[in-house]
Amino acid sequence: MPTITVSKKEVLKTLGKKLSDEQLKDRIGMLGTDLEGIEGDDINVEIFPNRPDLLSQQGFQRALASFVGVKPGLKKYDVKKSGEKVIVKNLPKEWSYAVACIVKGLKFDDQKIKEVVQLQEKLGMTFTRNRKKGGIGLYPLEKISFPVTFTGKKPKEIKFRPLEFPREIDAEQILEHHPKGKEYGFIMDGWKTYPVFVDDKGTYMSMPPIINSHDVGKIDETTTDIFVECTGPHLRTIVESLAMLTTALADMGGKIYSIEMVYPDKKFSYPDLTPKKMRVDHAYINKLLGLKLTNAEIGKYLERMGFGYENGKALIPAYRTDILHQADFAEDVAIAYGYENFKEVIPNIATVGGADKFETFCDKVRNLLVGHGLLEAKNFHLINHDAQTKRMLLNFNTIKVLHPVSLEYDSLRAWIIPSLIEALQRNKRYEYPQHFFEIGRVFSKAKPADKSDTGVKEQVRVAVALCGEDADYTAIRQVLDDLLTKLNVQAVYKETEHPSFIPGRVARVYVGKEAVAYIGELHPQVLANFDMTMPIATFELNLSVVGQHLA
Amino acid sequence: MTKDAERLAKGLHPLERKILPHLKPEGTLAELAKAAGVQEVEAMRALQWLENKGVLKIQSKERQVLVIKDKGKHAAKEGLPEQHVIALLKKKKELPVAEIAKALPGYDKQAVGPVTGKLKKLGIPFITTKDGKPAFKWIDIPVQANPVEALLQEAAKRNWKVTIKGTEAAVKDLLKRQGYAEVQKQKGKAYNLTATGKGLAKVKITRKEYAEKLTPGMLKTGAWKQTEFRPYNVEINVPKQAGGRAHFVNEAINYIKKVWLDFGFQEMAGNHVQTGFWDLDSLFVPQDHPAREMQDTFYIDDPRSGELPKDVHKRVKAVHENGGDTGSLGWRYDYSDEEAKKNMLRTHTTVLSAQTLDRIKKGECALPGKYFSVNTVYRNEALDYKHLFEFHQVEGIVVGEDATFENLKGYLSAFFKKMGYPKIRIRPGHFPYTEPSAEVDVWDPEREEWIELVGSGIFRPEVTKTLIGKEVPVLAWGMGMERIITRYYEIKDLREIYNNDIEQLKTIKAWLR
Structure with a gap:
């Protein structure tokens, strides 16, 4: 923001x-x-x-x-006709609208110029989304001859001296060499023609939304009268931008003069600062806020927020673009009423609460493992792809994220054991044995039977890692046996092969027909890959599946 | 003083009793162990206990020891080369230098030079034989015990390490011989008695034996009745032993959950990977909102996009484009299904609230209803001391015809009282899916400051009417949990929360609210 x-x-x-x-x-x-x-x-x-x-x-x-109550109510702005015209034609389809007006009688100084530049920049950044939804330009009026034309030209034809640049260059060079061209040039990617303002003498004034001409598009302390334009792909956005801009300039002491925009099929006059009328739903506002305000009070509060209020209707200034619904009036009434003045009330809404069943099950597993003297670890769901695959002597596709800021964390974990090994690696300086467990979510590509709307399958598992001289199959098996006994689950252990474990010391665990866990002693090469010098015995149990088998 | 000393004497461990008679006002560990006939480690343990009791002070001393090397060890077994030569000379009366080498079994030729030097020093005449060879001639000199040999024999008994004290001349001799020995610095321990210790030394230690352990045998036979047990020093520290425990963040999460459950809230659960449709569109966040840009959100590479729910998608699309049936103007743009389908890691758990509203419409969740979750959210940020890319959000909604803005203040105030924050204040705020919106600050009574903790508000009708099917007020709030965690546990660097440092996990205080 x-x-x-x-x-x-x-x-x-x-x-x-x-x-x-x-x-x-x-x-x-x-x-x-x-x-x-x-x-x-x-x-x-x-x-x-x-x-x-x-x-x-x-x-x-x-x-x-x-x-604060100094000047409440709708602020009126006078708009006179300038009699000037801007002709809009042959524009690229990506940037087909322009609105413009004239503001006269300004007294610019350092401070005022700073204020105008700030407004132009911040509007461009936020309201017009880094200029993607619109560009704004200001020009000293005396350097321009009307009628002005806003039109599309081939990049090679466009030639002028861009702001603060030493010489005249063409449009392609502007995008390549001018700082603003480099910053915003991406907006024009793939356009056949670029939009330009050209005055009656054929002088290039600017190439929106990139840059003005240094010769006719630069305002300074001597400027008193200006030509203002907003252009872009959406008419409403630029009309609103122009309203915000001209009213600010008028507040600076300027007088607003409209310009007639001549499109091939129609003509409009801008700026349009007529307030919009909207009915105020007083009952709705009172109900939402829990207040009992009279209509007059609501009217008074709306005026405090800069609205006009007449006969139960609000007059919305042209620069207020955020009023979509009665709820927006409600917020403004609440602000004027004072957030600090609302009471703290617990309503009489009787409901029955409850914890999520599966979360409760996970809590039970947590308590059972704590009883074994294990420490619970809490790792990120994002981890390095290689840590889950290559370093575990495996090769499979993990769910990767696009453009991660930290390359160390480029994919969602498919299993928890690598996270626990990394945690043990970070604790190498402490004495052994070190025993961890973690309950957490793992991610894989979904099959149609999984019915996932995103195509990603999410399951919850628990992993235990015993690390120390005595960490062996028996020790880890004792933990899993005890856990399954207390969960009242009948499990069968079957010999299996898994590259991450020592051959002959790894088992697959089944509940009914479903495989729910691997258990065994980690392969010495895996330990070496994580720079570990202590044996690790570990298991990873699928709680999402086991949870369904609970008696 | 004497009484103290007697009580002290009574509580001594057998090992302490063993060394006590051998304590001098000052002494070294090695001497003490030797005198008491115990291992050095045992004597050290006893000294440490006695130091804890204020009997003595232990000091680290560096001392020099002579370490015998391979050639020295050989000489200790076989005798010094000069002794061999003298013995032979005594027998032969005359010995040419050229034959000395033969007289030195197992020594190399380099040993000859030093030996001739030694013999000359002993005053054995050096002559030229009749056939003109240089040789030694035997005269009857008194044969004395060689101090070097005595030193080597002593070292052999002491694992080839001896102190230098008192044998300086022999040590000097030995060091001159290449490859025989070297001097090493060794850290040793010494002690000196305190006033208490001197008092203790005067106490006559009774020979009476205390029992160390109560054994099953004593209990069976009743022998315990005649047994006196050695009193322990129950005031000293014992070695640390940490039990298993849940992660401290989960302790806090469980407490927070319990508070909401006590208020009658139902827990919400759902997926971490969501479509942009559910995470943002359903909450009326415009599709060109800056938060959707790549740098803030983790988009999924593969599968890049998901599926849109049929019925609710149509209504959400309409509300974005023209307000649908909500009475709103909408965002007035062309809604993109492609954008909606994009898979991402949820940016907030408010997505669970949106899905709950949808379930209310389907009759799967209760209306009126109160719902909460404490769960993981994601932001594509670099990991540093004040940023995490995964953290927890505490989320809550109250759905009810009569819910009002005042109730929002009521619930949050009640919640924070239970979290140790006695008062709250609210200020206007902005979120795309709430109107009115409010920022909530809580008062930290310990640090005496307001902390900005919560975003809240009443869901916009564009959200509620579209998802529930009718306009019901929905009070909503969301807050980052890690700020509460770091303040409670006094953690400065956010990364320390998820570092899984064993020492921290073992020793950090429990969640005691």
Whole structure:
């Protein structure tokens, strides 16, 4: 989730009252943003992804002011017609929408430019998903001649000097050499044409969503009037982006002028800042929150959250994109009412509880093994592929994960014994004997009969590893015999072969017709592969199967 | 003082009794063992016990010992070369140098040079024979016992190691001979008596024998009636012995489970591998949500995708695209089945809650109902002191027509009281599947600070109506359990929780809440 930095001085100026840092911290936390800290003039605050309208100094202080009761209710924004046009045509199908407007009368300084850049970046990162769902561009108005055209061109035809670059290069070179091209170029993978803004004189203004032209697309302290555009594959996303952007610029002191977007088959005027009307279900809100608020109180609380409220209807500002349902009003009412003011009530909902049956069975197995003086280990389900296969002198396919951050843990374990050997390996410096057991889940590819919706079969097993000079077949067999006796299960031991064990010292254990365990002394080569210098006798028993045989 | 000494004397172990008469105000272990006629290890054990009782102090001393090497051992058996030569000379009266080698059985030629030196030193005349050969001539010198030989004989009795004290001249002689012996440094133990010890030494140790053990024989014959048992020192430490035990994390999990069971909650169980459909889509997490990106989620390589449940899939798809029948606007995008089918390791146990809601619709789970789980979740992160790629989530839901936001606060407050956190506070938060959403902080009374522990809220209607089939409020919460574990056990590095260090598993305190 994105963190923004806002100026405390400006926030307090907007609030028009003096608040201590402690009071500010409290209110910011209760507004529905996560305060990280206040340092000097910097308020660092984390914005939740449902409130992209708070990603600017202006949006944040607008919401805070309303919340503390300074300027509640719907904030109105005046939009005048600029009379200018942007022609939209022949775009790549992957990036087919554009909206734009003009904001005049801005007084940029260092701080303001920082604020605009922050908003542009954070919106791009979150709301438009790292620019995959949209790009934003700002240009000094005086450098542009209307009408502007937004159109698709072949990469070789596009040539301009990208921002902060020493010379003019073509589109392919931009993607290859410019930092932003390298960062976001993947978005245009496989596109036949790239979208560009070109002004009336034929000057390339930008190539969304990658980069603006250095010559006509760079704002500085001298800029007062700007051309703003948002482009992308989804019209709604960019319309909302433009609303958040222009209202923030208007709060900075700018005046908004609309532009007519001329598509081949239709014309629209943007920005559209008309609030949406939505009925408020007062009963629903009261029921969900467990409150008994009057309609007027609910209206008052909605106004505290920046909504308009008229005749039982809410007016939703164009920059509030998170209202999908009455539940969203309920949350805003709860915030304005104050989370701290809700009581702690245990409801009268009578239910019968219970532990999961299989988990209870596993607990019993755990207690029986603890009675043998064994220590319970707890290993990760993810383990190294080779540790389960090659080092155990086996060769089979494990369930691997894609792109694991830790390569040491690249696959789900198919059996527990390798995890226990690794644990013993880490304990080599301590005295012997060392005895471990572990109850845990193992993973393998499912067969149709397993009826797994993911195609992965998950079972629970218990493994015991005795390690020390006296760890032999008899010793491990005594543990398994005792466990099975107490689980009241009749088992048959049959001689078998298994590469991980010493030949002639490994058995397969059957309950009824089902094989449920291997038991034996580990092969010296296996021990050598794990750098172990003590014998290990071990078994692994399938509890998922044994659990079904319980009397 | 005397009384103390007497009581002390009464409680002595037989081994201590054996060495006690031989204790000097100061002495070495080796001397003591020799004097008392016991093995050095036995004497050492007795000294340690006596040190625990404050009788004496043990010191480590480094001493030099002479270790006899192969040639020295040979000489000890066969005699020193010069002795052989002298014996022969005495017999022959005259001995040419050239014949000396023959007189030295089992010695190599290099032994000849030193021998001639020795003889000259003894004052045996060195002459030229008539036929012009250099030779020794016998004169009657008094034959003395060779101290070197005596040293070798002593060493032979002592496993070829002797102390140097008192035999310095012989040692010097021996060391000059190549391959005969060398000096090694050896760590030895010495002791000196404390004031208590000096008092104890004065006490007359009664010869009366105490019984060490109560035996079945004594019980059978009744001999125990005439027996006095040696009193033990019950205050000293005994060797550590750890029993078997459950893993400390499982101890904590069992406690947490018990709390929810006491509240009337039913435990939920389910698979670790889930489709994106169940893990995220069913919870109304948009398909382009950043959490779904590769770096956060473990996707399964093979089988890459799973199957979608028929009926509920249709409803989930609709709610994403247009809100379905929930009264919501939905996310208004094209829902991708391909994305939904992707197999992954569950990112939260909230997936179990979603599946429980589906089971309520099918009549397999009760409504109203309260459900919980404490189980593993996965995040694709590098393992370091504050990140685990597998950890545990405590998950709970309350499904009921009359459930409200106030109840959410009520349950969490009651739960944390049982976890040792007396109060909670809630703040607005955000999760894609809850509205209202709340972050819950708990008050740690020991460290006097608020800890952010829980994400919670009421499931969105897009989740509940779609899965249950009607809009019933569902209170929900989820918290990482490891934060509770590390605070309780005072573990700083998260990796130490799952390191399976035997010493830690044996000695870490039990979950005592």
